[in-house]
Amino acid sequence: MATADNESDLIALIAANELQQRETDSVILGIGDDAAIIRVAENHDLVTCTDTLVVGVHFPLQTSAYDIGWKSLAVNISDLAAMAATPRFAQLALTLPNADTEWLKEFLAGWQALASQYNIGLIGGDTTRGPLSITVQAMGEIPRGQAALRRGRAQIGDVLVVSGDLGGAALALQQLQAGETVDSGLALELNRPQPRVALGSALRGLATSAIDLSDGLAIDLPRLMAGSGLGAKIHLQQLPLKPTLAALGKSQRYSLAVSGGDDYELLFSLPAELQSRLAEISSAANVSLTVIGEVQANPAVELLTTDGSLFTPNFTAYEHFNENR
Amino acid sequence: MATADNESDLIALIAANELQQRETDSVILGIGDDAAIIRVAENHDLVTCTDTLVVGVHFPLQTSAYDIGWKSLAVNISDLAAMAATPRFAQLALTLPNADTEWLKEFLAGWQALASQYNIGLIGGDTTRGPLSITVQAMGEIPRGQAALRRGRAQIGDVLVVSGDLGGAALALQQLQAGETVDSGLALELNRPQPRVALGSALRGLATSAIDLSDGLAIDLPRLMAGSGLGAKIHLQQLPLKPTLAALGKSQRYSLAVSGGDDYELLFSLPAELQSRLAEISSAANVSLTVIGEVQANPAVELLTTDGSLFTPNFTAYEHFNENR
Numbered sequence: 001m002a003t004a005d006n007e008s009d010l011i012a013l014i015a016a017n018e019l020q021q022r023e024t025d026s027v028i029l030g031i032g033d034d035a036a037i038i039r040v041a042e043n044h045d046l047v048t049c050t051d052t053l054v055v056g057v058h059f060p061l062q063t064s065a066y067d068i069g070w071k072s073l074a075v076n077i078s079d080l081a082a083m084a085a086t087p088r089f090a091q092l093a094l095t096l097p098n099a100d101t102e103w104l105k106e107f108l109a110g111w112q113a114l115a116s117q118y119n120i121g122l123i124g125g126d127t128t129r130g131p132l133s134i135t136v137q138a139m140g141e142i143p144r145g146q147a148a149l150r151r152g153r154a155q156i157g158d159v160l161v162v163s164g165d166l167g168g169a170a171l172a173l174q175q176l177q178a179g180e181t182v183d184s185g186l187a188l189e190l191n192r193p194q195p196r197v198a199l200g201s202a203l204r205g206l207a208t209s210a211i212d213l214s215d216g217l218a219i220d221l222p223r224l225m226a227g228s229g230l231g232a233k234i235h236l237q238q239l240p241l242k243p244t245l246a247a248l249g250k251s252q253r254y255s256l257a258v259s260g261g262d263d264y265e266l267l268f269s270l271p272a273e274l275q276s277r278l279a280e281i282s283s284a285a286n287v288s289l290t291v292i293g294e295v296q297a298n299p300a301v302e303l304l305t306t307d308g309s310l311f312t313p314n315f316t317a318y319e320h321f322n323e324n325r
Numbered sequence: 326m327a328t329a330d331n332e333s334d335l336i337a338l339i340a341a342n343e344l345q346q347r348e349t350d351s352v353i354l355g356i357g358d359d360a361a362i363i364r365v366a367e368n369h370d371l372v373t374c375t376d377t378l379v380v381g382v383h384f385p386l387q388t389s390a391y392d393i394g395w396k397s398l399a400v401n402i403s404d405l406a407a408m409a410a411t412p413r414f415a416q417l418a419l420t421l422p423n424a425d426t427e428w429l430k431e432f433l434a435g436w437q438a439l440a441s442q443y444n445i446g447l448i449g450g451d452t453t454r455g456p457l458s459i460t461v462q463a464m465g466e467i468p469r470g471q472a473a474l475r476r477g478r479a480q481i482g483d484v485l486v487v488s489g490d491l492g493g494a495a496l497a498l499q500q501l502q503a504g505e506t507v508d509s510g511l512a513l514e515l516n517r518p519q520p521r522v523a524l525g526s527a528l529r530g531l532a533t534s535a536i537d538l539s540d541g542l543a544i545d546l547p548r549l550m551a552g553s554g555l556g557a558k559i560h561l562q563q564l565p566l567k568p569t570l571a572a573l574g575k576s577q578r579y580s581l582a583v584s585g586g587d588d589y590e591l592l593f594s595l596p597a598e599l600q601s602r603l604a605e606i607s608s609a610a611n612v613s614l615t616v617i618g619e620v621q622a623n624p625a626v627e628l629l630t631t632d633g634s635l636f637t638p639n640f641t642a643y644e645h646f647n648e649n650r
Contacts, residue, residue, distance in 0.1 A: 028473075034404040034405075035372045035373055035408045035410065036372070036374065037372050038371050038373065039371070039469070040365050040371060045353055045362050046371060047361070048360055048362075048363065048448070048449065049449060050417075050450055050460070050462055052418045052420055054454070055455075056455075057453060057454055082359040083359050083360045091373065091374075093375045093377045093418075093460045093462075095458060124373065125375055128377045128379055128382060130380075130458060131379075133420060133456075133458055135418045135460035137416060137418075137462045139373075140360075148354065150358055
């Protein structure tokens with residue numbers, strides 16, 4: 001294990017990486033000073049979010065540095081996508097148990113693989129010593145006046161739509177925790193989620209509300225509805241399940257799909273009369289889209305089985321501070 | 326110990342706090358969605374930084390939640406001050422071992438005591454479970470075209486000036502680590518640094534470069550000079566020492582002042598012909614200012630004693646990944 005003897009070496013490694021955006025029209029000052037200076041494009045607003053990943057909580061101990069680098073950026077970009085923002089900049093606050101330059105190189109390679117897809121500049125950050133933990137702050141732009149995709153704005157009669165398929169990451173995590181061999185495709189679902197940036201942008205002015213599925217439909221759907229005064233019906237048999245889940249029992253596969261989390265798909269509400277445009281949006285954003293339910297006046301959020309009964313997931317939904325977890 | 330049973334309760338506590346900025350001309354969307362949306366003032370650029378504080382590294386275990394709240398915001402605001410930016414917004418990523426609402430209330434009270442001084446809106450963040458660690462991202466504004474206070478821009482013949490006095494926080498930490506009683510005034514130096522925001526703004530267009538002293542003059546002065554191709558001379562007897570340090574031996578008090586860190590004073594270079602304006606700047610910014618040395622062509626950074634010999638601090642300077650620490 002190669003170790004750098006001090007923080008300056010780590011910062012130099014990060015700053016030398018190609019992912020540092022050179023000074024441009026938008027990055028007035030990047031890594032290397034007390035703070036970075038950015039210029040938001042004319043007639044745009046800045047969209048900003050921050051998410052922390054802690055070892056053993058947000059990723060298993062054995063996760064590779066490459067995958068941690070990818071995922072720590074991906075979960076933040078996913079939040080920007082859910083606001084219909086265009087990702088632009090990121091800051092990285094890295095807490096490491098020791099100054100392991102090999103680990104950092106792998107981490108940065110994973111980060112860069114995703115950052116380069118969207119030309120996201122790493123403009124600043126912090127390195128410190130402590131238990132492995134990564135906090136990323138991501139910033140994007142949205143044209144001023146173009147409605148961002150907020151929560152709580154769904155309307156009665158809107159259809160609820162989800163991108164991609166669900167439950168794959170949760171199954172991978174379950175297999176990993178059970179000591180089983182994880183299919184490599186499934187492992188990618190867990191470790192390298194693909195944020196739905198193109199979809200978010202395509203939904204501007206069309207969707208009435210949107211959220212990214214990080215903690216699972218059962219938790220994130222109530223969050224999407226909160227503030228609207230409305231509720232929602234989900235028809236479980238319409239859920240786009242990851243094909244691998246077909247081998248599982250019904251209760252198990254629906255539990256993974258609604259309570260497993262880590263999907264990073266977008267869930268959004270769309271006026272029913274725009275439903276005919278889903279094929280075109282799906283094609284533009286290069287991701288499948290599935291209608292899974294509708295918004296209702298009854299403020300309850302209901303997960304319905306084929307016989308119309310309410311479904312209860314067979315494990316407790318994911319919340320970081322839930323003592324039962 | 327009161328504990329919230331899940332993350333939503335913590336977020337509700339944070340969002341209900343008066344420090345959440347209501348939606349205004351600049352905060353288009355605050356806490357409660359996937360991301361926040363802010364509008365940078367016309368003809369201004371955004372200045373952004375992030376800093377992590379880890380228990381046992383950046384603050385002693387016994388530090389109160391109130392002081393941790395204050396300091397985690399203060400160290401970030403200090404970075405903005407060193408760029409001459411006006412603080413505006415902050416995001417808080419909080420990793421807690423358990424959902425202790427009493428601790429969080431105290432933390433937020435300390436945060437708010439400082440945030441309210443500058444009307445800094447808490448616009449977003451994240452809560453997660455893990456070893457106590459706080460990452461704050463602070464954002465400020467600077468008028469476009471008005472020179473931010475960058476590092477590496479000092480000129481030969483500039484004088485070097487420091488605000489306030491040095492070594493108090495380092496002495497408090499030393500006493501604490503030795504199990505001695507810490508004078509309450511000194512403890513405040515360590516736990517509640519006052520970022521020099523007014524000074525930073527007052528230096529726009531006057532200072533040629535600036536940095537905030539977080540790791541101590543011996544580390545931060547070379548950082549200030551890096552990129553300029555120039556060096557600096559510091560005359561130790563001119564250093565504004567915290568009066569409490571007078572009781573210590575010479576080597577000890579200068580070591581604390583140059584290598585102790587945690588001062589959060591500004592160190593800046595100023596053209597010699599502007600030295601006559603220091604009294605006016607000091608008065609405007611309500612902080613003492615002391616000339617401690619000058620910029621030289623020789624690229625070395627020299628700490629000189631009264632007899633002209635080079636001073637070597639009696640303990641290793643602070644770097645998070647220094648294995649000797």
